[in-house]
Amino acid sequence: xxxxxxxxxxxxxxxSGTLTLTLAGATxxxxxxxxxxxxxxxxxxxPLPANAPAAGNVVLTAKSGVFTGQEALSLSVTVTEPDKTTxxxxxxxxxIDTTAPTATKITQGATVSTAKQITxxxxxxxxxxxxxxxxxxxxxxxxxxxxxxxxxLTANPLSFTGAETLSLTVLLTDQAGNxxxxxxxxxxxIDTTxxxxxTLTTPTIAxxxxxxxxxxxxxGATIKAYQNNTLIGSVAADSKTGAFQLTPTAYVSIGDTTVxxxxxxxxxxxxxxxxxxxxxIGGVGFDTPxxxxxxxxxxxxxxxxxxxVTTNHVDSSVDNIINFNSIQFNDRTINLSMxxxxxxxxxxxxxxxxxxxxxxxxxxxDAVGLSYWASREANGMSLKDxxxxxxxxxxxxxxxxSNLSVRDFVSNTxxxxxxxxxxASGLTYWTNQINNGAVAxxxxxxxxxxxxxxxxxxxxDTQFLANKATVAYNFSINNGLNDVVWxxxxxxxxxDSASTVSDASAKINSYSALANDPKTSELVVKLVGxxx
Numbered sequence: 001x002x003x004x005x006x007x008x009x010x011x012x013x014x015x016s017g018t019l020t021l022t023l024a025g026a027t028x029x030x031x032x033x034x035x036x037x038x039x040x041x042x043x044x045x046x047p048l049p050a051n052a053p054a055a056g057n058v059v060l061t062a063k064s065g066v067f068t069g070q071e072a073l074s075l076s077v078t079v080t081e082p083d084k085t086t087x088x089x090x091x092x093x094x095x096i097d098t099t100a101p102t103a104t105k106i107t108q109g110a111t112v113s114t115a116k117q118i119t120x121x122x123x124x125x126x127x128x129x130x131x132x133x134x135x136x137x138x139x140x141x142x143x144x145x146x147x148x149x150x151x152x153l154t155a156n157p158l159s160f161t162g163a164e165t166l167s168l169t170v171l172l173t174d175q176a177g178n179x180x181x182x183x184x185x186x187x188x189x190i191d192t193t194x195x196x197x198x199t200l201t202t203p204t205i206a207x208x209x210x211x212x213x214x215x216x217x218x219x220g221a222t223i224k225a226y227q228n229n230t231l232i233g234s235v236a237a238d239s240k241t242g243a244f245q246l247t248p249t250a251y252v253s254i255g256d257t258t259v260x261x262x263x264x265x266x267x268x269x270x271x272x273x274x275x276x277x278x279x280x281i282g283g284v285g286f287d288t289p290x291x292x293x294x295x296x297x298x299x300x301x302x303x304x305x306x307x308x309v310t311t312n313h314v315d316s317s318v319d320n321i322i323n324f325n326s327i328q329f330n331d332r333t334i335n336l337s338m339x340x341x342x343x344x345x346x347x348x349x350x351x352x353x354x355x356x357x358x359x360x361x362x363x364x365x366d367a368v369g370l371s372y373w374a375s376r377e378a379n380g381m382s383l384k385d386x387x388x389x390x391x392x393x394x395x396x397x398x399x400x401x402s403n404l405s406v407r408d409f410v411s412n413t414x415x416x417x418x419x420x421x422x423x424a425s426g427l428t429y430w431t432n433q434i435n436n437g438a439v440a441x442x443x444x445x446x447x448x449x450x451x452x453x454x455x456x457x458x459x460x461d462t463q464f465l466a467n468k469a470t471v472a473y474n475f476s477i478n479n480g481l482n483d484v485v486w487x488x489x490x491x492x493x494x495x496d497s498a499s500t501v502s503d504a505s506a507k508i509n510s511y512s513a514l515a516n517d518p519k520t521s522e523l524v525v526k527l528v529g530x531x532x
Contacts, residue, residue, distance in 0.1 A: 031080040034060060036073050062098045069097030069176060097176035101127055104170055104183045116190055116267065118142070118153040120170055120183065125149060127172040132182065134167050155192045162191030162267060191267035195221055197274040198237075198244070198261045202528065203320050205306030211279060211322055213246040213261060217271075221263040226273070227252055237263070254281050282323035289328035290321050296329035296523045300480065300516060303339040304528035313521040332523075334368070339527065342374035346531045347473065350374055352383060352449075354472035355465060359417040359445035360390045362399060363487040364472040367480040367525040384443055391442035400441075406434050409441060417448050418461050419495065463496040471504040479512045480526035486511045 034042045044067070045060045060077070067073075076091040102123040118131070131139045131153060141159035145152050153170075160166075166189060169182040195218035203211040217223055219242040224234040233248035252259065258276040280290055292299070292310070300311040308321040321327065327334045345353075353373055357365040365373075373386055390396060400412060410430045414422040422430070430448070433439040439447050452461040471494050475481050490507050494500045515522035 030082075032060075033078040033080070035076055035078065036071075041075075062096050064098050064178075065100075066098055067096040068099045069095045071095060097174065097178065100178040101172040101174050101180040103181040104172060106168075106170060106183050106186050116155040116192055118168060118170065118186065120151050122146075122149045122151055122172060124174065127174050127180075129153065130171040130173065132169045132171065133164075138168075155190045157192050157194075157269075159192050160190040161193045162189045164189060166190060191265065191269060194269040195263045195265045195271045197271045198223055198263050200261065200274055200277055202302065202304045202309050203277065203279070203307050203322075204304065205322060210248055211252060211259075211281075211307065211320065213244075213248075213259065213277065215244060215261070215274075216242045217244060217263040218242055218265050221265050221271075224262050224264070225259055226262070227257055227259050232259070252279060252281060256280050278317075278319045280319055280321045280324070282325075288324075289326040289333060290324040291328045292330075294330060296332045296334065298518070298521050299329070300524035300526070301327070301334060301339075302480070302526040302528050303336070303343055305343070306340065308336055308339065313516055314518045334525065338375040339371055339525070340375075341378040342371040343527050343530060344378045345374050347477075348532070349377065350477060350530065351469035351473055353377065353386065354469050354476070355417075355449050356383070356387050356390055356445060358468050358472060358491060359413065359449060360387075360393070360396045360399065362416045362491070363484065364475040364491050366482040366484060366487055367476040367527075368482055368523075370476045371525065371527065384446055387446040388440075388442040390445070406431050409444075410434070413444055413448055417445060417465075418452060419464055460496050464494075467494050467496060467498070467501050470501055471508070474505060475508050477527050477530060479508055479515075480524040481508070481511055481515055482523055482525065483511065483515070 032042070033040060034045055044063055046063055072093070073095060074091050074093045077089045079087045079089075081087075104120045104122055106118055106120045122129075125148075129139070129144050129151065130137060131142055138159075141156055142153040143156055145154070165187075167185045167187045169185045171182055172180040198215050198217040198221075200213060200215040203213050205211060213223075213225055215223075217237045219237060220239045221237045221242070222234055223237055223244045223246055225232050225246055225248060227248075230250075232250040232252060233246055235244050235246040237244040246261070257279050259279060260273040260276055262273055263271040282288070282290065294312070298313050300309075300313065302309045302311070306322065308324075308327065310319045310321060310327070311317070321336070325335070325337045327336060342350075350370070353370065354365050357363065357370065377383065377386060391400070399416060400409060404412065407427065410427055411422055413430075414420060414426070430439070430444070433447075434441060434444065449465065451457060452465055468491060471490055475487060475490050481487070486507075490504045490511070494504050512524075514520045515524050
């Protein structure tokens, strides 16, 4: 017969579903009856051993779904030996919970790019929440909060990009370890990843003190501009390309300032602030020069629709200068009103002007000089009068000495304008035109350019001039170069062949790299956004 029969581990409220029966000296064939008070509940436990061990523990486990944790239990075990001798253990009291929570229903699911939360109502308090994406546990991707039995699961920042295909369900595990069935599944996407900060290009001008900020961001994002952390405007980026143009609704204050932009995507995620857009803003008719305490050769100036962007070759710092008439460096002053006027010409007008440079000086225009003459043309000076002004420049005298005979003058002009010796008929025609007073020497270069491009001119001469103008435009407008030696070099080998334009472009790229290198820095002045 057993020496001792005790329940050494009883049930604990809402946690344990087992009873541990300790036997000592048990006899094979002993029978077990489990009672709750006077009620036989043996059938509610499993497994019962077919034969009692001689000694040791027998674990009696309550069957799933039998007890809810709400019953007040007083459990004991009666052991009956084969000879009908019975022994009853001590009673243990408490509750056993073997019933799983009711599956919950998600009342708000995840939808593409909008909702970041799952909401549901739990059937009982104290349950542990598990979130599955399919069969994958993604609980750590959410933060749980609740008011009573109403739960909200909020997706954590950076957990989802919006590109994942989600099928989310919720499991509830009660304090006794019973796990519910899965909730209904919600499908879609959650985006908790902020977009990258907007990328800014050069600002333009809408009005006085109103720089327009241009750039790209995530498609459809809301772009906001801040000056000193004060919101000054917002706009939606294009829904397909992400391009935006933001005009502040509040005037940007005069003086040196910075503006930063953020992007908020369709899911409400906000980017970090963009790199600062440094602005230096003058007032209407602001005559005081904008002062830069450095040599002009260390800077690139890019004039674009009223905004002059300065880039320091030494430290790569950038400033956007607005509503100033000039920039004063330590060693020279650049007239911004001149650049403003020059930028109103079309690319065709500028190329025509470049051919005058080439015809008189046999070089590409330097950027600052070209901008000066372009501003004169924009302000009403005719191309013919500009051509005459070139004729009396000291640089012209080295190519067209006043001591030259008319025939030699015409021959030199052919060489500089068309890159060839004159044909006999052309030499005779133009010599007679000058001798007869029909064409003056001081406007002859323009006359020859126009004649070569006329319907009666040769295709070779026309292409030669077009190639020279293309190279000149690339040198002075696109790359803003000013070195006269470079200007001679890039033009010197250009012919009517397209390959010579490619060769000249490669030279221009090399010279541009030198001009922007802090060790070999040169002043660069570009005109951006010229109309074709």
